[in-house]
Amino acid sequence: MVYPIPTTHLTFFGAAKEVTGSCYRLSHRNINILIECGMRQGRDRLDYEPKGEFPFDSKSIHAVILSHAHLDHSGELPRLVAQGFTGPIYCTHGTLGLLRVLLADSCKLYLRDIEHENVRRIRADEPLVEPDYDENDVAKVLELCQPINYYKEFTIENAFSFKFHNAGHILGSAIVELKIIDDKSTRTLTFSGDLGNSDTVLMPVPDVISHSDYVMMEGTYGDRNHRSSESTINELKQIIKDAEKSGGNILIPAFAVGRTQELIFQLGKLYMEGLLNGWTVYLDSPMAKEVTEFYALSQEQFDPEDQKIMQQCQQSDLIKFLPSLSITESVEDSQAINEHKHHAIIIAGSGMCTGGRIRHHFKHRLWDPRNHVVFVGFQAQGTLGRILINGVKRVKLFGHYIAVKAKIHTLGGFSAHADQQQLLNWAGQFKNKPPFFLIHGEINSLATLQSVLRQKLDIESEIPPKGSTLYL
Numbered sequence: 270m271v272y273p274i275p276t277t278h279l280t281f282f283g284a285a286k287e288v289t290g291s292c293y294r295l296s297h298r299n300i301n302i303l304i305e306c307g308m309r310q311g312r313d314r315l316d317y318e319p320k321g322e323f324p325f326d327s328k329s330i331h332a333v334i335l336s337h338a339h340l341d342h343s344g345e346l347p348r349l350v351a352q353g354f355t356g357p358i359y360c361t362h363g364t365l366g367l368l369r370v371l372l373a374d375s376c377k378l379y380l381r382d383i384e385h386e387n388v389r390r391i392r393a394d395e396p397l398v399e400p401d402y403d404e405n406d407v408a409k410v411l412e413l414c415q416p417i418n419y420y421k422e423f424t425i426e427n428a429f430s431f432k433f434h435n436a437g438h439i440l441g442s443a444i445v446e447l448k449i450i451d452d453k454s455t456r457t458l459t460f461s462g463d464l465g466n467s468d469t470v471l472m473p474v475p476d477v478i479s480h481s482d483y484v485m486m487e488g489t490y491g492d493r494n495h496r497s498s499e500s501t502i503n504e505l506k507q508i509i510k511d512a513e514k515s516g517g518n519i520l521i522p523a524f525a526v527g528r529t530q531e532l533i534f535q536l537g538k539l540y541m542e543g544l545l546n547g548w549t550v551y552l553d554s555p556m557a558k559e560v561t562e563f564y565a566l567s568q569e570q571f572d573p574e575d576q577k578i579m580q581q582c583q584q585s586d587l588i589k590f591l592p593s594l595s596i597t598e599s600v601e602d603s604q605a606i607n608e609h610k611h612h613a614i615i616i617a618g619s620g621m622c623t624g625g626r627i628r629h630h631f632k633h634r635l636w637d638p639r640n641h642v643v644f645v646g647f648q649a650q651g652t653l654g655r656i657l658i659n660g661v662k663r664v665k666l667f668g669h670y671i672a673v674k675a676k677i678h679t680l681g682g683f684s685a686h687a688d689q690q691q692l693l694n695w696a697g698q699f700k701n702k703p704p705f706f707l708i709h710g711e712i713n714s715l716a717t718l719q720s721v722l723r724q725k726l727d728i729e730s731e732i733p734p735k736g737s738t739l740y741l
Contacts, residue, residue, distance in 0.1 A: 276740050277295075277296065277297040277449055277456075277740070277741045278295075278296050278738050278739065278740045278741065279293060279294070279295050279296075279458075279706075279738065279739045279741060280293065280294045280296075280325075280736075280737070280738045280739075281293055281706075281708065281733045281734070281735060281736065281737050281738075281739075282294065282323075282324055282325070282735070282736065283305075283307060283309060283735065284305075284307065284341070284708050284709040285708055285733050285734055285735040285736075285737070286710075286711070286712045286715065286732065286734060286735060287309075287649075287650075287710075287711060287735070288341070288489055288647065288649055288709055288710055288711060289307065289308070289309045289310040289341040289649055290307050290308065290309035290310075290341060290345075291304075291305035291306075291307040291341060291342045291708075291709060292304075292305050292306055292307055292345070293305060293460075293485070293708075294325060294330070295429070295447070295449075295458070297428050297429065297449050297450075298426075298427075298428040298450075300331050300425065300426045300428040300429070301325075301329050301330050301331055302330065302331060302332045302333065302334060302425060302429060303330050303332075303333045303334070303349075304333075304334050304336070304445065304447075304460055304485075305333075305334075305335060305336060305342045305343070306333055306335070306342075306343065306344075306345045306346050306349050307339075307340065307341040307342040307343060307344055307345060308340045308341055308343075308344025308345050308375070309341070310340065310341050310621060310623060310649060310652075322352065323345075323348075323349065323352065324736070326353075327349050327350075327352035327353045327354045328352075328353040328354065328355075330349070330354050330356060331356050331425065331426055332356045332357050332358070332359065332425050332426075333346070333349070333354075333356065333357075333358045333359065334359045334360075334431060334445055334447070334460075335358060335359065335360040335364060336364075336436065336442060336443050336444070336445055336460065336462030336463065337360075337361075337364050337367075337436065337438060337439055337441055337442035337443060337462055337463060338360075338363075338364045338367035338368050338371055338439070338441060338526060339371075339439065339463070339524070339526060339527075340371055340375055342462075342463075343364075343368060343371070343372070344371075344372070344375055346358065346372065346410045347372060347376060347401075347402040347403075347406040347407050347409075347410055348401045348402045348406070350402070350406045350409045350410050350413070351401060351402040351403075351406045354413075355413070356413070357413055357414075357415045358410065358413045358414045358415065359414075359415055359417055359423065359425075359431070360414055360415075360416060360417070360441070360443075361416060361417065361418070361419065361433055361441040361442075361443050362416040362418070362441065363440040363441020363442075363567060363570065364416070364441035364442070364443070365411070365414050365416045365441075366440075366441070366563050366567070367439070367440060367441060367526055367560060367563065368410070368411065368414065369411060370525075370556055370559045370560055370563065371525075371526065371556070371560075372407045372410060372411070373404070373407055374525075374556045376402070376403065376404055376406075376407045377404075378624070379400065379402075380400055380403065380404075383398050383400050386398055417432075417433060418433075419432075419433050419434065419435055419443070420432055420433070420434065421433075424450075427450060428449070428450055429447055429448065429449060429450060430447070430448045430450060430455075431445055431446060431447040431448065432445075432446050433445060433446075434446060434475075434476035434478065435473055435475065435476045436461070436462045436463060436464055436465055436475050436476070437464070437465030437466075437467065437472045437473050437474055437475040437476075438462065438463040438464060438465040438472065438475075438527070438685050438686070439463075439465075439472065439526050439527035439685060440472070440526075440527070440563070440564055440567055440570060441570075442462055442463060442465065442472075443462055444459065444460065444461055444462055444464075444475065444476060444478065445459070445460040445462060446459050446478060446481070447459070447460065449741070456482040456483070456741065457480070457481045457482050457483070458481065458482065458483045458484075458485065458741070459478055459481040459483070459484045459485070459699075460485045461484070461485060461486045461487050461695070462487070463487055463489070463685070463686060463709070464486075464487060464686065464687040464691070464692065464695060465685060465686070465687060466495060466682075466684050466685055466686055466687055466688065466691065467687070467691055468495065468497060468498045468682065468691075469498065469531060469682075469683065469684070469685060470498075470531055470534050470535065470572065470575050471530060471531055471534055471564075471571050471572060471575055472527075472571070472572060472685075473570075473571075473572050473573075474572075475687070475695060477695065477698045478698065478699065479698055479699060479700050480699065480700060480701055480703075481699055481701075481703050482703055482741075483703055483704055483705075483706065483741060484696070484699065484703050484704070484705045484706070485705075485706045485708055486692065486695075486696060486705055486706070486707060486708070487686070487687075487692075487708060487709035487710065488692065488707045488708070488709060488710030488714050488715045488718040489647055489686040489687075489709055489710050489714065490647075490681075490684065490686050490687065490688045490689060490692070490710075490714065491689055491692060491707070491710050491714040491715055491717055491718025491719075491721075492689065492713055492714040492716075492717035492718065493681075493688060493689055493714075494688040494689050494690050495681045495682045495684055495688040496680075496681055496682040497682060498682050500682065501680050501681070501682025501683060502535065502539075502682075504678070504680060505535070505539075505643070505680060506539065506544060508641050508643060508678060509539070509544060509545070509548070509614075511641070511676075512611075512639070512640070512641050513547075513548075513612065515639040516610075516611040516639055517611060517637065517639030517640045517641060517675075518609070518610075518611060518612070518613040518614070518615065518634060518639075518640050518641070519613070519614045519615070519640070519641045519642075519643060520615050520617070520627065520630055520631070520634060520635075520640065520641070520642045520643070520675070521614065521615065521616045521617075521642075521643045521644075521645060522617065522618070522619065522620055522621070522622050522627045522642075522644060522645075522646075522654060523557075523616050523617070523618065523620055523645055523646065524618065524619070524620035524646060525554055525556045525557035525560050525618050525620075526560050527685045528620060528645055528646050528683065528685060529552065529554070529557045529560065529561065529616055530560070530561055530564045530587060531683065531685070532616055532645065532683070533550075533552070533561065533587060533588070533590065533591050533594065533616075534575065534587065534590065534591075535683075536550055536591050536594075536614070537582075537590035537591040538578070540591055540592060540593055541582065545593055545614075547612050548593055548612045548613070548614060549593055549595055549609065549612065549613055549614070550591060550593050550594045550595065550614045550616065551595050551596075551597055551606050551609075551613060551614065551615045551616065551617075552594060552595070552596045552597070552616050552617075553597045553602075553603050553606060553615055553616065553617040553626050553630070554616070554617055554618045554625070554626065555598045556618065557616070557618065558596050558598065561587060561588055562588070564587055565586050565587045565588060568587070603617075603626050603629070604629075606630070607630075607633050611639075615627075615630050617630055620646050620654070621646075621647075621648050621649055621652040621653070621654040621655070622648075622652060622653035622654040622657070623652050623653060623654075628653070628666055628667075629667075631664075631666060631671065632666045632667060632669075632671060634675065635664070635666075635671050635672070635673055635674070635675050636671055636672045636673070636674050636675070637674060637675060638674040638675065638676070639675075640675040640676070641675060641676045641677075641678060642657065642675050642676070642677050642678065643678045643679075643680055644657075644658060644677070644678065644679045644680065645680050645683035645684070646683065646684060646685070647684065647686065650711065657673065657677055658677060658679055660677075661673055689717070689718065689721065692718065693721060693722070693725060693726065696722060696726060696728060697726050699728075702726070702727060702728050703728075704728075704729055704730065704731070705722060705728055705729070705730035705731070706730065706731050706732075706733055706739070707719055707730050707731070707732050708733070712732070715732045716732065718730075719732060
């Protein structure tokens with residue numbers, strides 16, 4: 270069959286000069302696929318506000334390829350379906366399992382916020398807000414998902430073929446090796462997804478790919494290196510000792526997927542060392558509980574060394590690996606934590622403090638200088654987490670100003686993202702030095718990464734702006 274050959278092009282709709290809202294459209298032979306369909310987090314607009322149409326016709330998209338389940342990569346899938354998308358959504362089995370939890374929770378919060386806003390609008394005699402999607406659209410997304418095993422090649426409409434490699438970021442995370450099929454040849458576009466931090470626990474080291482014609486690589490930490498895992502754990506130990514001495518508590522905002530499970534594992538190791546005697550670790554997140562249970566069922570995908578540690582402790586259940594763990598599900602149980610005046614480690618969402626139960630714990634404990642707040646992940650511009658890290662003296666929570674007197678810590682070694690050196694190591698494995706497109710990073714990080722790629726690896730790269738199109 271003879272195909273017309275329109276120009277192959279790649280358009281950057283999100284996570285271009287920013288770290289959230291990943292969404293890219295690749296078009297070839299009149300076939301349009303999306304790589305990611307993510308929610309923009311830390312935005313300066315409220316979650317319940319209508320978001321309008323996508324900058325493309327949802328019905329024109331033939332398929333979606335999803336690298337992993339985090340909402341900044343997957344969170345707009347229900348809206349895509351609500352606006353007419355009916356094609357397959359390709360992901361790994363691990364990603365599909367996590368999507369069942371994350372999308373349902375995100376939708377519940379979204380509809381709740383709209384309900385609260387509409388109560389306010391009724392009282393103010395203002396027009397009501399209609400949701401962009403609902404639970405039925407989430408169900409449709411899950412029905413459209415087609416899980417693919419790692420390393421199995423799959424073809425889309427005789428225009429593309431792809432396979433997933435392990436990205437080592439969270440359970441099910443993938444690097445996408447995608448081939449653009451022409452009549453006489455193929456070109457390869459490699460999408461890194463979010464590359465994992467090879468110095469952290471649970472997930473394996475990201476897979477290496479040695480040849481590609483184009484590479485889209487994330488640069489979240491393109492301007493810095495993490496502290497080593499050893500120094501990070503030593504700092505956490507010191508924070509625990511300081512809080513114990515002062516009679517304080519430790520608050521840890523953490524993403525329900527990935528970071529929470531790593532924290533449970535690391536705290537379990539500290540418990541085995543006798544460093545958590547008298548402490549209670551609260552996991553104050555029903556969603557994190559569901560995710561942790563799914564991780565426990567998928568431990569064959571953990572790093573082999575970490576599997577050995579759990580086997581030596583005769584624990585095959587990640588939750589039981591930390592005996593002092595107390596999981597709270599109801600609002601009443603969460604509120605009861607406030608009665609625990611000291612020796613409490615509280616892990617709660619959201620990871621960037623944009624919502625969730627962590628803000629309630631801040632209200633009760635942020636003003637007390639005996640307490641500690643430990644950030645273990647990236648905090649995007651405009652989020653409460655970034656504001657606290659930047660040293661603000663007081664914040665407004667639930668209509669009241671709260672003094673910030675708790676000690677603020679950033680433990681970068683817990684990051685699930687590769688740091689600058691790890692990104693260079695991964696990029697350096699491409700023997701043919703293909704052109705790179707740097708994405709998923711703030712502009713300073715990407716500009717620094719662009720410079721070191723040129724200086725150290727002789728690799729040329731571009732930093733595409735949002736909405737731009739590149740012709741391949």
